[in-house]
Amino acid sequence: MDENLQIERLKQGDKNALYFLYDKYSGALYGVVLRMCREQGLAEDLLQEIFLTIWEKIDQYDPAKGKFYTWAYRIARNKTLNALRKSDPLIQTDDLGVYKNVREEEDLQDYEMLNGMVRKLEAHHQKVIELIYFKGYTHREAHKLMDVPLGTFKSYVRQAIKQLRDHYPLAIALFLICIEVIENG
Structure with a gap:
């Protein structure tokens, strides 16, 4: 199917278009997020947030400014960086015992x-x-x-x-x- 058609359908609120884009790009975006955060659970959560943001902000995507993947990649990168900043607690919560996992x-x-x-x-x-x-x-x-x-x-x-x-x-x-x-x- 034509990606541009799916993007237009997504802009009209068609969830099937989101599923199409998820199937097409989730693997690549997940790989980017996982390489950045190095934590599988966090990467999976972030991937869901990324596609929720794509759903909510698809009207901001302008094909004249770049490819959809590049736009989605920037969302993924920013979400991951924000999550990594938030996960740096000021109070120690980790066990710093002698034995390591x-x-x-x-x-x-x-x-x-x-x-x-x-x-x-x-x-x-x-x-x-x-x-x-x-x-x-x-x-x-x-x-x-x-x-x-x-x-x-x-x-x-x-x-x-x-x-x-x-x-x-x-x-x-x-x-x-x-x-x-x-x-x-």
């Missing part, structure tokens, strides 16, 4: 190992991974930032993922592949 420690080690592997890539491969996976840019936005043709940019992404896949544990490689599929359909 083993799972949290493993997650930190996985992230540090992934970050270390990314740093071993060539500079242009590091940049594509940073733009796509850590900053949440689409391929079309990121190739312009790097000032390379879209095809070249996509080639860099494939090469970087292949290098990570060859040198990084299977579980993380599968995670990267899933994100790649979600973002590119």
Whole structure:
């Protein structure tokens, strides 16, 4: 179905149009939010808030100013940043005991190992991974930032993922592949 038609239907209050846009963009937006907040429960809650905001503010979307995804991405980014600011309590509520959660420690080690592997890539491969996976840019936005043709940019992404896949544990490689599929359909 035509996205512009769905946006017009959404502006008229058609919930099915919202469902269409949710199906089309929720995976990519969820990926952006999760990378920013690194907390699955919060990311899921924020995704619902994002689409509620899209429903409530769709009249503010102007296709002449940019693509729908870019507009929705900005809503997602702002909601996530606001939530992260709010979640920084002034009063200590966490248990700062001697024993750490083993799972949290493993997650930190996985992230540090992934970050270390990314740093071993060539500079242009590091940049594509940073733009796509850590900053949440689409391929079309990121190739312009790097000032390379879209095809070249996509080639860099494939090469970087292949290098990570060859040198990084299977579980993380599968995670990267899933994100790649979600973002590119």
